[in-house]
Amino acid sequence: MEMSICLVATPSLDWHHxxxxxxxxxxxxxxxxxxxxxxALYHSVRDEIRYDPYRLDLSQEGMKASTTLKNRYGWCVPKAVLLAACCRACNIPARLGFGDVKNHMSTERLRRQMQTDVFYWHGYTEIFLEGRWVKATPAFNRSLCEKLGLEPLDFDGVHDSIFHSFDKAGNRFMEYLHQRGSFDDLPLAEIMTTFKYHYQGLLETINGDFEVEAANEAREDLKV
Structure with missing residues (x-):
């Protein structure tokens, strides 16, 4: 992959906006x-944009970095797109990485809608720093993590930062099942094909506040 292609603006990574x-x-x-x-950009995208898988807009417009900033919320893929766009705006090469994960950062209602605990096309950002690609996942904001008993996923620019393996209590929280590779632009058509096959009940907006709902469930779990 030529490095220059990881610097250009695209319909999704619209850093020129x-x-x-x-x-x-x-x-x-x-x-x-x-x-x-x-x-600095990683922490800003992580915490300024709330993680919200309840409001999916899988249109080209809905997945733009500029749209995510306007909304101030997004799920893992648009937040990864936003971080990549911000890096490119600073002339730092960036691209998108994807994998299928088993993720316990969900709610009962979301799992019911998905009918699985596998998150296909979980997105993160790959940033070229000091001669090498480093992975960064800005999906889960600090306030959500604190409510769920997790340390926010950090990024130092040197080490890969891709998932929460365990929560604070030592329980397994997330694991990668399959890597889908690196992409210089958002592979929206491929993501849509997978989602339509696996997530027939998830392609519509779910009413509710994911962070509040997740926090309520976490409190209930502590009572058990």
């Missing part, structure tokens, strides 16, 4: 190194 530029400017200074910029 003014709202993306303003977001980047809030957290990145000219005197910062590329690694410092990437780390």
């Amino acid at each position: 003014p709202i993306v530029g303003k977001f980047v400017a809030r957290y990145v200074g000219e005197d910062m190194s590329e690694l410092e910029k990437a780390v």
Whole structure:
């Protein structure tokens, strides 16, 4: 893969959009190194954009980085798209990585809608820093993690940061089942094909607040 292709703007990674530029400017200074910029952008996308798998918009418009910023919420894939777009806006090569995971960061209602605990096409960002690709997953915001008894997933720009293996109590929380590879742009058509096959009940918006619902279930589990 040519490095230049991981710097261009695309319909999904629309880093040239003014709202993306303003977001980047809030957290990145000219005197910062590329690694410092990437780390700052990771934490900003992780915590400023709420993780919400209840409101899926799988249209081209709905998956844009600029749309995620306007909404201030997103699930793992649009948040990974946003982080990649922000990095490209800083002239830092970035691309998208995907894998199928068994994820326990869900609610009873979401599992019922999905009819599985496997999350296909779980998305993260791959950033080229200091001569190598490093994986970063900005999906789960700090407030959600705290409610669920998790340490927020951190990123230092050096080590891969891709999933919560265990919660604070030592219980297994997430595991990768299958890697789907790296992509210089969002493979939306492939994602849609998989979702239509596996998630027939998930392609419509679910009414509710995922973070509140998840926190309520976590409290109930502590009572058991």
